[in-house]
Amino acid sequence: KQMLSGDSLKGVEMELRKEDGTRFPAEISFSSDERSDESSIRTIIIQDVTERKLAERDLLNARDQLFRSEKLASIGRLSAGVAHEILNPINIISVELQILQTMENLSPEVLEELKVCMAQISRIVAIAEDLKQFSSIPEKKMIMSDINGVIARVLTLYATQLKIEGIETEVQYQPDLPVIAMDREKIEQVILNLITNAVAAMEGEEIKVLRITTERETMFGKNDQLKIMIADTGMGIKSEHMSKIFDPFFTTKGEGKGTGLGLSISYGIIHDHGGSIWAENNELGGASFCVRLPVKTDIEKNQY
Template structure:
């Protein structure tokens, strides 16, 4: 049994007819038309029975009457594709009504437009469709906007997928919603692994330029969402939480708003890998610092060389002037000592004088060291053996003072050419200073080691003597090798020991310097060259062509 439309009366006429005059001035196009389908056959043509002015205008006609008189075959004259009319008719046949059916229609002048059709089939008492009642709206502008949006999205997606910079989109809660292939490559994670995570960069720690780890609230994306303003570009270091790989990135976060809104609903971040550039900047910074330190060191060495040159000239003259009259005094003392008539008490006084003369001679010999007049032959020697012999000499003192001694020697170190007596003098100075520095300390430890190093294309044997004493304050660290400079109490040091040691090491073609160590004490370093015999088969000789210079570093523990 056929079902009547709610708009159908008992005479087969619909209420739509009755109210059509009320819809005449509506801005939406209303229509009543004949159908293509009936129970018995397909009607070859369909036409409009009633239309309002809005629909006539939509099709390009001046009046409803002009449209009704002109369109005698809706499927052929109105629809850009007759299949759309056929599809619409079949839906109405089977479902009675259709809502928001979108298709392309044709105007009077042949131009096309998009329309959205809402219609209902009206049947008679036999169940046959006799009319279509409905309305339509012109959606051309909307369809054009949708098309432009699709094209824009496709273009954006193409750029998003192919751009070399990493880009990640986040929603208003800071969760990842999209990531391009560049981001996948940069961060070693697929887009599906990133989506839904709330970290700015999943699996990576973000640090500022000072190395401080940033919380989620301090990240550029969080700031952009909170303030509604673009953040960046800012430089950040990222470190992978598992393999500890690190990169330097330039990050820019840009908020996205709905029209008229002040709160962003999304934010996207652009990541540029600047690791290579940043590493160059860091290296350049280090190079500048190293250049400054080198310049400072050279200035100090020049000042030290000038002092040592002046001292060399003075010490040679002083030693000569002292020894000449001292020889006469010594001779007179020997004559007095040989006299049989000399009273016993006087004999003891003469012995005291002779002993003090010997002391003066020793001091003069130390002064002569700065004149560099001696040219002793160097002997290939095992440095570890020299150190062990000296430690044996100090064994009793160290045991009494409860000093723990640790030695570690490089088993591959060769014998090197040295003046054993002079190297003994250097090491004795260092050991004596170390023991003095550890007086009164709770922990007393002396670490001595040797190892091979290479510098400026040459091999050196390095000797390190480290103590757990009071260390050397910065201002003294710069002057410890100055002649007559001492930090010891008056009467406990002359300030000559390290100066003479420095001169000896320099004459061997080596270097000596001091640093403070992590234990709070001082470490002295000596680099002695590993030389070969000269071409004539003669061992190398002490060098007197060098001005004593000092290499001092100011590293503090």
Template sequence: MQELSKQYQKLIEENTTLKQKIRKLEKSAEGLRESGTKYRTIIQNIQEGYLETDLTGKWIFVNDIIPKLLGYTRRELMEMPNPIGRLQTEDNAKKSYQAFRTIYKTGKPLKSFEIELIKKDGSTGNYEISVSLMKDTGGKPIGFRCISRDITERKMMERALQESEKQYRMIVENMYDSIWTMDMDLHFTYLSPSEIHTSGYTPEEVMKIPVEKLITPESHDVIKRILGEEMDLEFGGGPVDLNRKRIIEIELNHKNGGTYWQETTASFIRDENGNPTGIVCVGRDITARKQAEHDLQTARDHLLQAEKLSAIGQLSAGVAHEILNPVNIISTEIQFLKTMGNMPHEAREELEICMSQIDRIVAIADGLKHRSSIPEKRMEMANINDVITDIMTLHKSQLMIDKIETDLQYHPDLPEMLMDRKKIEQVILNLISNARSAMEGKEKKVLRISTDWEVRHDQVRITVADTGCGIKSEHMLKIFNPFFTTKEQGKGTGLGLSISYGIIKDHGGKIWAKNNKWGGATFNIIFPVKTSHEPS
């Protein structure tokens, strides 16, 4: 009996302990239910989509956001065998299958994976999902857990941006203007393919060449000055126009060894705070325009020269007449004095000096009369090579005495043309005489004369170059003016080039001068090829 009482008491204690454990389990279950409800509520209300699948791909749970995004009801999605596979194209479904298979094999979550799903209305949406493997308490895989974010709007913006960039790139790469960008240290960061049309260089070649090698020294100085001004404006403390631009004309070196001109519009590239981070430039080739401006200015200079010579010619006619009348009387009186006997030798020498100066005055007056009169033309067919050859033959010995080397380069097929041969000979002689004078005292004396036939323009070019002292820039526009000379007093009348200018103009041609690479001057003459008396 006593033994039964002990067993009964033990059962009561075990029953009490069991009831306590049950109460604890019930309380823990209630907490789990509350926790599950809490987390379910959070999952249902987040903006991201959340779903759970079994290993076959069937969805076993989805939050409210996913049906709203796809247009299906929760029930429709839950009844689909494999929604992620069914709502994608075949190629995209294969990619998704491979991604899920990799997660299953490795157990490693996939943090970012983009998929495109077909909605119920046939439209598509883009989603970024992260996937992890679900396991039971024993660690066995039982499905997948996915969190998705709708990136449809972002992808649309990216596609629009890509399309816009594609269009702008197509425009940039097919336009003739050059576009390039540089950092603030003037290192190229981009050049458009059109660069090869303007400079002859490919963009890759330009990237390897320093800026100072691509631009002529004068233009490089201009760019440095303008950049300095812009930096002063930018960081000088005053108000800054963030949209300002500078338009400059620069001369650049071409790959073929020549130069070309560009009109360049430059502005700063700025960051989100408006601070300059680089420079963007758009350059347009204006070489033809610059040449046209130069030709126009040359034509204006020639017109002004012609007007000046015409006015001086009209004035010189009367001046020459008035000068020669008293000079003739003085000359007659001096000749009479020379016939007188018992004249001291010194006095006779002085009279000779006076006569030589009178002869000079007469020569100047004759030159003035030539400028004001219309001389009779003796036009004949001749080859300019023959004219120059005859002149050089006559002056060969004098050039040798002066120790002047000659370099003659004749075009072999020059056509005969109508000219006043004597007058053209006078022009060539004047240029040779000026070249001899310019090379006095020079160690290296070379007279270069060449001819060329510019078939496209049907004109002949004559070039006379020396290795003298060149022409000062302030004298360049005056050299064809009557009486302008840089020679010492008594060594020139200043009419040679003026008369030559008139002769060439009468032949319908042009004459101009420039300094050459040998340090001297080069005179260029262009004649239209004429075979009959045509108007100039």
């Protein structure tokens, strides 16, 4: 209508449909030039801006990820410092308690109380150790490793528990993946965190399938990537939680159960490796966690 009335417009964004029914984002501009002989020339330009939209989305994602990593880095420095300070007195208390426990003539009640204290101290130590991992003080031991091997090792560690929980495991490794530079222990920890979460999410479900896949993704003009996916048939992630699950201390698990640190630690580790990590809900239920790691053809030291 606007065009017919002789208006001109620049850069209106609209979703249009192609002949085959697929939709695409378009930018439309039009102008009309009246000519002296009463006729007019109308020009309409329709530009397919799919590529630009994708680039804009990537940029937004990158900004979001950067914001998260900066936030994490400062939380990391603070919490690692605090954890370190807490561990010193806790060690002293723990030694003192052990001395008390070895004293003679203690009544069974007192021994029981001391045991409770020791158990709680172990919990504090576990939390503080988790917190210390936030600091990414460069202690990284980068070695060329095979991601399929890393996953297989973690699965071996987990085999008994998966069996007890009645979880069926399906793995689909792409063979002949290139080895990539990684801090093997840290990447193992990420895989372990993701599997632990998947196992917890499937508690009480009728169908329990843990599916792990690896593949190489070919990128144009960039390093290739390895993509690791860990999918479960658990309760899935509520949409209002999606943006929070990687935040430190975010947990939906009951008190004393989750620390809310697993995913944020994993996030830090993957970003330290120049990769990315994200979560999706599966169409048929359950959640998938995906990790991308860049393929470097040779070790470029201090690259991460």
